[in-house]
Structures are given as structure tokens and as C-alpha cells.
Amino acid sequence: MNRQRVYIQATTQISIQSPLNENWMQNPIQYERPFIRSIEPNFRDFISPIEARRIGRLQKRALTTSLTVIHQSKVEHPDAIITGTGLGCIENTELFLKDMCSQGEYLLKPTPFIQSTHNTISSLIAIYTQTHNYNVTYSHRNISFECALYDAMLQFRLQKINSALVGSHDELTPSWYELLKKVGYSGNPSAEASVSFMLTTERNNSWCELGGIKILHQPSIEILKLSLGKLLTDNGLNLSDIDAVITGINGNQATDLPTIQIYKQLFGQIPLLHYKHLFGDSYSASGLGLYSAACCLKYQFVPSTLYYMETEDQIDNPQNIMFFGQSDYKDYSLILLKSSCGK
Amino acid sequence: MKEPIYITGAGIVSAIGLNKAEVLDSLRQHRTGIGPLQYLQSEHTELPVGEVKLSNEKMKSILKISESIPPTRTSLMGIMALNEALNEAGIVPSSTQCIGFVSGTTVGGMDMTEQHYLDFFEKNDFDHFITSHDCGACTQTIADYFGHFSYITSISTACSSAANAIILGAELIESGELDIVIVGGSESLTKYHLNGFNTLMILDHEQCRPFDATRSGLNLGEGAAYLILEKASSAKHRKAKAIGRLSGYGNACDAFHQTASSQNGEGAFRAMNKALQSAGLQTNDIQYINAHGTGTTNNDMSESIAIKRLFGDILPPISSTKSYTGHTTSASGSIEAVICLLAMIYQFLPTNLNWKYPMPEGIVPNMNDYSNTELKHVLCNSFGFGGNDSSLLLSKPVNG
Numbered sequence: 040m041n042r043q044r045v046y047i048q049a050t051t052q053i054s055i056q057s058p059l060n061e062n063w064m065q066n067p068i069q070y071e072r073p074f075i076r077s078i079e080p081n082f083r084d085f086i087s088p089i090e091a092r093r094i095g096r097l098q099k100r101a102l103t104t105s106l107t108v109i110h111q112s113k114v115e116h117p118d119a120i121i122t123g124t125g126l127g128c129i130e131n132t133e134l135f136l137k138d139m140c141s142q143g144e145y146l147l148k149p150t151p152f153i154q155s156t157h158n159t160i161s162s163l164i165a166i167y168t169q170t171h172n173y174n175v176t177y178s179h180r181n182i183s184f185e186c187a188l189y190d191a192m193l194q195f196r197l198q199k200i201n202s203a204l205v206g207s208h209d210e211l212t213p214s215w216y217e218l219l220k221k222v223g224y225s226g227n228p229s230a231e232a233s234v235s236f237m238l239t240t241e242r243n244n245s246w247c248e249l250g251g252i253k254i255l256h257q258p259s260i261e262i263l264k265l266s267l268g269k270l271l272t273d274n275g276l277n278l279s280d281i282d283a284v285i286t287g288i289n290g291n292q293a294t295d296l297p298t299i300q301i302y303k304q305l306f307g308q309i310p311l312l313h314y315k316h317l318f319g320d321s322y323s324a325s326g327l328g329l330y331s332a333a334c335c336l337k338y339q340f341v342p343s344t345l346y347y348m349e350t351e352d353q354i355d356n357p358q359n360i361m362f363f364g365q366s367d368y369k370d371y372s373l374i375l376l377k378s379s380c381g382k
Numbered sequence: 383m384k385e386p387i388y389i390t391g392a393g394i395v396s397a398i399g400l401n402k403a404e405v406l407d408s409l410r411q412h413r414t415g416i417g418p419l420q421y422l423q424s425e426h427t428e429l430p431v432g433e434v435k436l437s438n439e440k441m442k443s444i445l446k447i448s449e450s451i452p453p454t455r456t457s458l459m460g461i462m463a464l465n466e467a468l469n470e471a472g473i474v475p476s477s478t479q480c481i482g483f484v485s486g487t488t489v490g491g492m493d494m495t496e497q498h499y500l501d502f503f504e505k506n507d508f509d510h511f512i513t514s515h516d517c518g519a520c521t522q523t524i525a526d527y528f529g530h531f532s533y534i535t536s537i538s539t540a541c542s543s544a545a546n547a548i549i550l551g552a553e554l555i556e557s558g559e560l561d562i563v564i565v566g567g568s569e570s571l572t573k574y575h576l577n578g579f580n581t582l583m584i585l586d587h588e589q590c591r592p593f594d595a596t597r598s599g600l601n602l603g604e605g606a607a608y609l610i611l612e613k614a615s616s617a618k619h620r621k622a623k624a625i626g627r628l629s630g631y632g633n634a635c636d637a638f639h640q641t642a643s644s645q646n647g648e649g650a651f652r653a654m655n656k657a658l659q660s661a662g663l664q665t666n667d668i669q670y671i672n673a674h675g676t677g678t679t680n681n682d683m684s685e686s687i688a689i690k691r692l693f694g695d696i697l698p699p700i701s702s703t704k705s706y707t708g709h710t711t712s713a714s715g716s717i718e719a720v721i722c723l724l725a726m727i728y729q730f731l732p733t734n735l736n737w738k739y740p741m742p743e744g745i746v747p748n749m750n751d752y753s754n755t756e757l758k759h760v761l762c763n764s765f766g767f768g769g770n771d772s773s774l775l776l777s778k779p780v781n782g
Binding site: 048120124125127135137139140141142143145147148149153154155156157158159161162163165166168169170171172173174175176177178179180182183186190193194196197217218219221222224236254255256258259286322342362369370 | 390410424425426477488490495496499500503506509510512513516517518519521522530531532533534535536537538539542545547550553554556557562573574578579580581633634636637638639640641648649652680689727767768769770
């Protein structure tokens with residue numbers, strides 16, 4: 040079958056771990072607070088001071104991770120720029136809302152409004168890089184990132200594109216954190232996430248191969264098993280070829296237990312990895328989950344901090360890692376990453 | 383040759399009608415839905431708007447939604463429009479079929495958030511509106527009303543959201559992922575974006591006048607519309623009648639400014655050009671363009687230039703139906719796609735209301751009710767903030 044193969048050519052993050060590098064693999068930063076904001080790099084190294092003054096915090100992070108993967112992959116004008124964001128630019132949204140709700144409707148300033156629209160992130164990247172190609176933003180709760188990645192994969196499969204910049208970006212303000220906590224939506228810890236991937240059809244120098252993605256809404260366990268089977272056979276793999284499953288357990292027993300139950304039904308004894316204890320939870324957290332798996336495949340080792348069970352045997356030279364995500368037990372995602380080293 | 387994508391159902395809720403029949407009648411009678419604020423509680427009573435002429439309570443009673451937690455207005459309008467589309471296509475979403483649902487919105491549940499934002503921090507009575515705030519929550523609420531979908535997602539590209547939802551639906555079908563995808567968008571009026579647009583000084587205090595020399599801004603509207611996109615073989619198998627065809631589409635980025643369009647209309651030009659190319663059609667195959675035509679100085683100039691760059695001297699009839707519905711922002715792509723379908727089914731031309739004076743270098747919009755050629759292929763433009771520009775090419779069904 041003539042299938043376009045897709046590779047992660049570069050990826051990076053700004054999160055609660057050391058920004059724009061993989062230091063977390065050796066020296067993860069531990070936190071004991073329930074709400075942590077991202078560690079920011081020096082934006083001046085990436086964005087002109089004039090531009091930096093004009094744009095919001097989330098845009099700065101998104102632009103920085105995007106420019107980093109653009110630079111590393113040398114793809115200046117990707118054929119598609121696709122962004123996922125669950126809440127969008129909530130800081131500016133709240134600025135405009137607070138002013139409107141407390142001061143009325145006659146003293147409002149345009150800047151927070153302009154910077155509050157979800158698609159300003161993707162647009163900003165396009166404006167900054169002068170990229171006129173396909174440009175879309177997904178905002179669908181915890182699977183916003185997966186939806187963005189899925190769109191890119193569809194277009195690769197249809198041979199409409201040869202490169203795609205896929206990112207997922209969410210910020211969290213102290214006030215919106217309070218609201219999420221109130222309705223039980225907060226993570227443990229709650230955090231922020233900006234993560235960018237450059238996908239291309241070029242295998243050389245890639246981090247790993249993106250074998251495929253499935254997103255399912257309210258599937259039965261049988262449908263989940265069928266989709267997993269399809270994803271594996273499409274890639275010429277058996278379940279036993281999967282070295283590890285990475286999932287978004289967030290330390291909340293009530294939601295973690297059912298996730299682990301489904302993981303067991305789907306994957307049996309395959310070692311389980313987690314990442315939210317390092318990166319925190321956010322609407323864009325799944326992007327960091329996939330990033331973590333890509334790091335393991337690139338560096339050919341799984342840091343001990345990722346093992347969910349401390350007793351797990353060390354995985355040497357991982358070849359295939361499956362990302363398994365769920366959102367509110369309604370939406371499930373499966374993303375297969377394959378090593379592009381050797382062979 | 384790739385298999386055609388049929389449209390086997392469509393539903394619409396807007397200021398000019400709560401279904402296709404009412405919208406058709408308003409268009410043919412040149413009856414605008416834009417008027418003084420009636421339902422939205424805003425201080426800006428001076429601004430004309432295109433409201434859906436129903437309160438949330440009335441919509442709930444029509445839809446027999448009785449629970450104490452009221453859905454947001456965006457969800458309510460979405461449910462009404464989707465209901466009409468599903469009925470026409472003869473589809474009942476269930477777990478035995480794989481049907482996708484892609485909805486565009488930007489305000490999401492903001493209509494409720496803005497009423498209770500300060501309460502959220504002091505009381506517990508309105509907490510459910512915290513969970514209904516985001517775009518995805520609105521799509522989920524609409525989906526849950528109908529039952530089972532195998533993939534649902536939300537697109538938020540400001541005023542081109544629904545158009546991009548339609549494009550994703552087409553790609554899901556072309557790539558063989560799904561046979562039927564329900565696509566479109568829903569957006570309620572909110573104080574939030576009414577005030578946002580007002581601070582940008584792009585709202586007209588009178589009825590908007592797209593492409594007129596005296597135009598001075600847009601009127602905001604609200605509404606929802608959905609199309610049932612279906613692989614031709616699936617429609618044939620179900621014996622479902624095609625009411626139209628999605629024969630092409632284009633998405634491009636102007637990459638110029640967050641809130642302004644470029645002088646040469648680069649994004650718009652590319653989006654329309656891609657739509658034609660993907661359909662394998664030439665400019666002289668197009669019998670009508672439903673323009674984005676917001677009525678702002680900037681958009682109408684930029685769009686005129688883009689159309690002239692692509693079409694040259696011989697332009698098909700062009701109109702902006704935002705003079706009827708107001709600018710329904712994230713829903714406009716699907717609302718105007720339904721209007722284009724109606725134009726082809728009933729073979730009439732939507733006119734451009736309130737136009738009197740030609741703008742220098744601008745296009746002269748259509749003022750005639752009928753075309754002298756059969757409408758077979760029409761372009762439908764949706765351009766968003768951030769330069770998210772998309773264009774859809776809708777056609778009559780083959781043999782239709």
C-alpha cells in the first residue's frame with residue numbers, strides 16, 4: 040500500500056519543566072504546589088522586543104516553540120499550521136471580561152479582545168513567518184491537540200502536504216484555576232503547556248515516525264480494540280511489538296482507576312508510562328505526552344521517572360510507543376510513534 | 383476520479399428565519415432580519431443586530447429541553463439547526479453508524495459566562511456555566527442531544543470557523559475515515575464580541591451596506607447552520623436525495639494582520655483559487671459568489687480586489703447576504719453555504735440590500751432576483767480575523 044510516511048522532524052516545549060530542552064529526562068523538577076505556571080525562556084532570544092510587547096504570554100510561548108522547531112527542521116514555511124487549544128487565550132479573555140463585568144460597556148480597550156480569540160496563535164505564527172498556507176485552530180477540550188494532529192495526518196494521507204507545524208498551547212490564570220478547581224476540573228498539579236511539532240515526510244534526522252492516530256467518541260471497548268488493531272496492522276505491527284503505553288494519568292484516583300482499567304483491557308501487560316506528574320495537567324497536556332514519547336524514541340531510553348510502576352523492568356532501545364488518551368470518558372485517542380533510528 | 387461529496391441535508395437558524403423555508407422567503411422578499419437589540423442585554427442599544435427571534439426559554443420549549451441546567455444559546459441554536467438537517471437527510475445518529483460531527487464556534491458558552499463571571503467567584507449557583515464555557519463544551523452539548531457520533535470536534539478560526547468545519551468534513555470523507563460528516567457552526571450574540579467589535583470601531587450604527595461607498599462597518603448577527611456531507615456511494619446506498627454537492631474548497635492565510643485584511647487580498651485570492659483548483663473548475667464556470675462582504679471599509683475593499691485579481695474583468699453576480707442576517711461570525715460559513723444551496727435549488731439570486739453608491743475600485747453587487755444563466759456552481763467566502771480565509775465551492779448535484 041502506498042502510504043505517505045510521516046516523521047516528527049523536531050519538537051519542543053515550554054512547560055513547568057526546563058523550557059526548550061530535554062533536561063527533564065535526567066533532572067526532572069519536582070513540585071508540591073497544586074497550580075504551577077510555565078517556566079519561560081528569555082523570549083528576547085526569539086522574538087523582537089517590539090513584537091514581544093504587542094503580544095500576550097501564550098502567544099509568546101507558542102511563537103517561541105514554533106520558531107524553535109521551524110529553525111531545527113529548516114522548514115521555513117510549513118504547508119500547514121494547525122493549533123489545538125482548549126481554552127484559548129484565557130488571560131486576555133478574562134481581562135476583557137473583568138473590565139466589561141465591573142466597569143460596564145463604555146470604557147473597554149480593544150487590545151485584550153484582539154488577543155483573546157483562539158486563532159490568534161496560529162495566525163501570529165503565519166504572520167511572523169509569512170506563511171500563506173492552510174491554517175486552522177481546534178478548540179475541543181482535552182483532545183484539542185489530538186484533533187490538530189489528526190487533521191495534519193489526514194492531509195499527509197491525502198498527499199496535500201509535505202510538512203505541518205502542529206502545536207498545542209494552553210495557559211491558566213490563577214482566577215480561572217480557582218474556577219476549574221471549583222468544578223473538579225483541576226489537575227494534580229494544574230499547569231500550562233506549549234508544545235510544537237514539525238511533521239515532515241523526511242526520515243533523515245527525524246526524532247521518530249508518526250505511525251497513525253485514531254480519535255474515537257464514546258466507543259465501546261470492542262470498537263477501541265478494533266481501532267487499536269487497525270492502527271497496528273496498518274503499521275505492520277502486533278500488540279507485542281509495543282514497548283510501552285503512555286497515558287495521561289493525573290493523580291486523581293477517581294479518574295485514574297477507570298483509565299488504568301481500560302489500559303489493561305487494551306494493552307494487557309505492556310509497561311505503562313505517565314507524564315502528568317512531571318508536566319502537570321492542562322487542556323494541552325496530551326501534546327506533552329506525545330512529546331515525552333518522542334523524546335524516549337529519539338534518545339533511545341525511557342527515564343525511570345516515566346514508569347508508572349516503580350517495579351517495571353527497564354525498557355532498552357524502545358522501538359514503538361503508543362500514546363493512549365481519554366477525555367471525560369467520552370473521547371479516546373491512540374497515537375502510534377515508531378523509532379526512526381537504525382533499521 | 384475522486385468520489386463526489388453530496389449534501390443530503392441542511393438546517394439553518396438565523397435572523398431571517400428559523401428554517402430553510404423561512405430563510406428562503408425572507409431572501410426572496412428582500413426582508414432583512416437586522417433591527418434593534420431585543421434579546422441580548424447590552425448597554426449598546428444604539429447598535430442594530432441580526433438576532434434569532436426567539437428567547438432561550440422559547441428555544442428550550444420548542445426542543446423539549448426541560449432540565450434545570452439550561453444549555454447555552456450557542457448550543458440551543460445549534461440543536462435547532464442540526465435537527466432540521468438530520469430530518470432532511472433521514473439520519474438518526476446511533477452507535478451502529480459511524481457519523482462525524484464538526485462544529486465551528488468562537489464564543490462557545492460566553493453568553494452565560496459573561497452574565498455570571500463575577501458570580502462564579504462568590505456563589506455556587508452558576509458553576510455549571512464554568513463547565514459550559516469552552517467551545518468544545520458547546521459542541522458536546524449539541525451532540526449529546528442527538529445521540530451517538532463516532533468523532534466530534536470543534537474548530538475555532540473566528541469568522542471562518544464553520545467554513546473550515548465544512549472543509550474538515552470533506553477531508554474526513556475523502557481520506558476514507560468516515561462516510562457521513564455533519565458540519566457547520568453555531569454562534570450566539572454576546573456582549574463580549576459585540577463590545578470587542580465595538581472597540582475596534584467596525585460596527586455600523588445603521589443597517590450595514592456591504593460594497594457601498596458609504597459603508598461604515600458591519601452589524602453583528604447570530605445563528606447556526608449545518609450540512610450533512612455524505613460520500614456519493616453512501617447517499618446512493620441509503621437512497622438519500624442530494625440537495626447539493628461540495629465540489630471544492632480552499633483554506634489559506636492572509637498572514638498580514640490579526641484584525642485587518644491585506645491591500646491585495648492575498649489570503650482571499652488564494653482561498654478562492656484553491657477552491658476552483660480543487661474542483662477542477664475555471665472562473666467562468668462560477669455563476670454566483672456569496673461574498674464575505676461584512677460592510678467594513680477594509681474587508682469589502684480587500685475582497686473586491688481579490689475577486690478582480692482572480693476573475694479579471696468578467697465577474698459573476700456577487701452579493702453579501704450579511705445585509706439580511708448580520709455577520710453571524712463563526713456560523714457565517716455554514717449559514718451562507720445554506721443560502722447558496724437555496725439559490726441553486728430554487729434558481730434565484732440573493733440580492734445585496736442597502737447598496738446605492740459604487741465604491742472606487744470595488745465590485746458592483748448583484749441587485750437582480752434572477753440570473754440569466756442557470757446556477758450550477760457558486761463560491762461562498764468566509765474570511766476571519768487573523769487572516770483565516772476560506773472559500774467553498776458548492777454545486778448542483780450531478781444530473782440534478
